[in-house]
């Protein structure tokens with residue numbers, strides 16, 4: 001390993017300004033080849049795609065959606081202060097309410113296709129004044145984003161973060177609604193970051209965002225891919241479409257360089273097909289054997305209940321060892337991605353060694369978050385089959401007693417995963433408590449039954465393997481958590497999976513406050529063990 005260095009990190013901005021800033025409707029029409037209707041022009045100071053979010057001076061982008069066409073809300077947007085409307089041909093025909101109001105209307109064949117670029121132009125191309133990092137993959141985006149943000153903060157950088165849990169502009173934190181917001185919000189946030197002195201942006205890039213053009217207007221300096229397993233297949237029409245959406249981040253239109261965790265076939269395929277320069281990371285802990293061409297090897301040195309020590313070593317011999325204070329091999333992989341992104345973006349190993357002297361704490365809300373010690377109670381966001389499997393596998397070696405899991409499946413999506421999650425829970429845990437997640441408008445009892453079918457199906461195999469597994473169905477969720485925590489002994493582990501940091505549970509259109517972490521604490525405070 002190279003010697004620690006006290007030298008201040010001197011980042012060279014990789015993002016060279018090259019895209020124009022435009023603020024009048026005439027300039028926008030010119031720049032984005034839009035049809036301009038009406039004689040008026042207006043100066044635009046912001047962009048919004050929902051009339052309920054419009055601020056005075058905004059361009060209202062009226063998009064076709066799954067439920068409505070935004071154009072039907074254009075009049076309300078103008079009432080709220082919108083100075084111009086951007087829409088498509090279909091939207092133009094629906095703008096009857098605007099007749100007689102002197103509002104410039106811009107028309108594009110595909111509004112989403114120009115919206116990111118327009119939002120960036122109106123906000124003054126803020127991405128070009130930040131060092132930008134984007135992370136994609138089915139799981140691991142939030143965790144890796146926080147870990148990288150921590151690496152950069154330890155190096156003295158002022159950071160901004162966009163992701164599932166929150167939006168962070170320097171020291172200001174706001175809860176997030178989407179993993180990756182729509183482009184007008186992203187570009188407005190980036191402009192605020194520039195104003196607040198942020199130097200580095202770290203953000204999650206979801207497959208929806210890539211497919212829906214939400215991150216157009218940003219060419220990331222460095223992107224990363226964690227892994228791919230089936231998710232959101234209804235939206236992408238299958239694994240191939242899902243992969244292609246993720247792979248589009250590794251093209252010159254979206255990024256300059258990339259880091260790929262190449263432990264699965266999708267990562268290896270992406271490494272072969274990426275259109276930008278990439279480096280790969282491979283784990284060499286059995287059973288995973290990396291490709292001989294792997295650039296960075298990840299080796300787990302020691303796994304302890306609360307932290308994992310690992311080393312990343314480049315083929316040229318450069319090496320860095322540190323700890324991540326989160327359980328699970330997958331979190332060592334997430335930490336390796338964060339560290340390699342930092343190194344590949346030009347930070348010296350010596351500087352990193354110094355900055356990571358106490359390891360990476362992560363402090364990622366609801367991601368393997370330890371809420372109590374006796375019994376060890378962990379709240380994790382694992383809400384699909386693979387994540388549940390990995391989370392339970394990660395906790396088994398450091399559980400002295402029994403391993404409990406409390407979880408449910410989400411309503412109105414991916415019905416196929418319900419029974420599979422039940423099976424995985426029984427295959428990995430000793431006490432399985434099936435409860436509710438977010439049922440949305442579905443009957444919660446029916447969802448639990450589907451999970452129970454899988455769980456009960458897996459019991460005979462567990463028994464044949466000499467294991468005793470207790471399976472319970474308990475609702476509501478708060479009761480399920482309380483029963484599990486109070487039933488567990490001091491050397492047991494209770495994993496409460498599926499909702500992580502979330503604090504709102506939606507049942508039949510009604511939002512109920514529910515924080516798994518608070519429920520665990522309340523169960524422990526309630527005593528009566």
Ligand SMILES: CC(=O)N[C@H]1[C@@H](OP(=O)(O)OP(=O)(O)OC[C@H]2O[C@@H](n3ccc(=O)[nH]c3=O)[C@H](O)[C@@H]2O)O[C@H](CO)[C@@H](O)[C@@H]1O[C@H](C)C(=O)N[C@@H](C)C(=O)N[C@H](CCC(=O)O)C(=O)O
Pocket residue numbers: 049050051052062063064065066067068069070071073177178179180181182206207208209212
């Ligand atoms: C599937 C999807 O992504 N849908 C997005 C889509 O909604 P939609 O097509 O249903 O829109 P719509 O309701 O028909 O409305 C059409 C237009 O009229 C506007 N409108 C609508 C009603 C109104 O009163 N006023 C108004 O102006 C809407 O803002 C919209 O622009 O366009 C909306 C904004 O234009 C998005 O907010 C909405 O995301 C919804 C909220 C969503 O839940 N998306 C999820 C699936 C998502 O994006 N998730 C990813 C991945 C997360 C993960 O990896 O787990 C994420 O990045 O968060």
Ligand SMILES: Nc1ncnc2c1ncn2[C@@H]1O[C@H](COP(=O)(O)OP(=O)(O)OP(=O)(O)O)[C@@H](O)[C@H]1O
Pocket residue numbers: 137138139140141142143144164179204226227330331333334366367368380381382383386387388390391500
């Ligand atoms: N690298 C990884 N590989 C597989 N599973 C992971 C990985 N990292 C985290 N997980 C699991 O997936 C869950 C979600 O992790 P995280 O929130 O970091 O991912 P995400 O990509 O942001 O997910 P989402 O988009 O659903 O918010 C974790 O709680 C953990 O159980």
